[in-house]
Amino acid sequence: MLRAEEISKDWREFHLRGITFEVESGEYFIILGPSGAGKTVLLEIIAGIIEPDGGRVYLNGRDVTDLPPEKRGLAYVPQNYALFPNMSVYDNIAFGLKVRGVPKGEVERKVKDISEVIGISHLLSRKPRTLSGGEQQRVALARALVVEPPLILLDEPFANLDVQTRSKLLSEMKLWREELGFTTLHVTHSFEEAVSLGDRVGVMLGGRLIQVGSVREVFSRPANEEVARFLGFENVIEGIAKGRKLQVNGIEIELPIEASGRVRVGIRPEDIILSTEEVRTSARNTFEATVEGIEELGPLVRVRLNASGTALSAFVTRSSMLEMNLTPGKRVWMNFKASALHVF
C-alpha cells in the first residue's frame, strides 16, 4: 500500500534519517514517538507537502516522491485540524468532492452519509470556529474520509482534546474503522492511542524509526534500551475478554472493568509482585511463571518472565532478587491487583 524507503530530511531542528516502513492495505499503523522526533515532518513528506532530501515514497507500487500532494490523493488531517474558516462545515466536507468534479447530488448524498457515521449531521451549517475541539476533529476526519482516500494521515488527532472527549473519540474511531474500513497512518506520542488503535507500531526517536512491529511485540520486546525507556517498560497483554475475565493462552486474568472481544491490557512492571511461594488472596491475579532473564538497572532489577507463553517484565529491588535467589529458569509466583491493569 504505502512504502517509505530510506527517507531523510533536514528541516528546521528535525533530522530524519533513513526511515523505511510499510503500511499494509486496511491496516492501522501508528508511529509513536516523543514530540520533536520529526513525526509531523515525516507525515508531510508522505503527503507531498515537504520534499525529502533523500529516499522514495511508493503508493501501491508507484513512485510518488516527485508528485505534488493533489496528485497523491492521501487525505491529511493536521494537528490543528486546519478546517477552512471561510466555509461552513458542509462546504468543508464537500471540498474534496467538489474539486474532483463529483455531481452535486452525489456530493450531497456522500456528505450526508459520512456526517451521519461520524455524528456531525447537526453541525453542517455551522462555521468551524463555532465548534468545540472534539467537533472540529470530527469534521476534519469526515472531510478526509469522504473522498475515500487510499490512506489517511493523522497527526496527533487526539492531542488537543480534553480527556473525556479523547477517550470517546478513541473508542468511536474503532467503530468507524470497522464501518468504513480505511487505511490509516497515525502519528502520536500517546501509548494509549498506540495500544488501543494500532495494528502495528513504529517507534520513532530522534528522527529515526527504531523499531517496527505489532503492538504486543514492540511493547513486550523493545529493540533496545532507548525504546524500552521511552515506552516505560509497559507490559501489554492481549486476549479475549468476557465479562470481567480475560483469557490469555489458557490463563485467566481478572479485569477491573467489564469488557468483551479482543482486548489489550497493560500493566506497569513495578505493579507486578514476585514471590517464591503462592500467595492466596482473592483480590489478586496470581500466576506461576518462569524467569527468562535478569537485567540489572542500578537499584532495580528487571526480571523477564514467561507465564504460559505470555512475556512480561517485573521490577524487583536488588535485595529481593538476592533473597529470592532469582536465576533464569527458576519458577516463581507473580501477582498483581486487577486495579493495576489498564484496559485499552
Next chain:
Amino acid sequence: MTLIEWGTMRRDYTLYFFAALGSFLIVYILLPLATIYARQAGDFDTFVKTLHDPIVISAVKRSLLTATATALIAITLGVPLGYILARKDFHGKSLVQAIIDVPIVIPHSVVGIMLLVTYSTYILDNYRGIIAAMLFVSASFTVNSARDGFLAVDEKLEAVARTLGASRLRAFFSISLPMAFPNIASGAIMTWARAISEVGSILIVAYYPMTAQVLILEYFNNYGLRASRPIAVLMVTISLGIFVVLRWLIGRSANAPR
C-alpha cells in the same frame, strides 16, 4: 477605550498624560479640515457655482477614474507579488521587499522626473501618465497588505486543500484569497486614497488631461485661495466619503460571523 476602561484607571496619570499629548495630533489634523468647511459654509454660493463648473466636474471624474484604475492595476499585479512574498523564501527577497518600499522615500517631484526621463512621450500629458505616476507612489500599500494578509493564512490550510485534490491555484482562490480579502481590500483602498491624493509627480508627467488635484493648484496659482477652496472642499468631501464608506464595508465584512 474598550480595552482599558477609563473608569478603572483613576490614578493612572501616565495614560492621561499620553492621551493629552496624542490629542494634540488629532486636533492638528482635524482643525484645517473643520476650518475649510467652516469658511466655505460662509461662501456657499461659490461652492454651488463650482459644482456646476464643467471643468471642475470633468477634472473630478478624471481623478476618480484614474485612482480607481490605479487601484485595480495594483491589485492585479500586487496581490500575486504579495502571495509570493508571504509564501516563498528566495535569494534577494529582502531586496524585492525594499524595492516595493522605495517609492515612499523618493520625493514625488523626483518620481515625476524619473518617469518622464524613462518613458518620455509615451506617458507625457495623457491618462497613461496620470496612472503611471499614481501607481508608482501607491502600489506598495496593496503589495504589503496583501502579503500580511496571506501571512496570516495558515499554510496548513492550503496543504490540506491540496491533499484533498485542489491544485495550488484552486487552493489559492478558494482558501487563501477569500481569507486574505479584508487585508487586500484595505490595502487597495489605501492605494486608491494615496493615488487620488497624489499631485507632485502628476504635475510633471501629466499636467493635462487635468485632474482635480492639478486643477486646484492651477486655480490657486491663477486666481488665489478663494477660487481654489471650493474645489478643495469638493475633493475632500468625495475622497473622504468614499474612503470612510469603503473602510466601513471592509470592517463589517471582516468582523462578520464566519
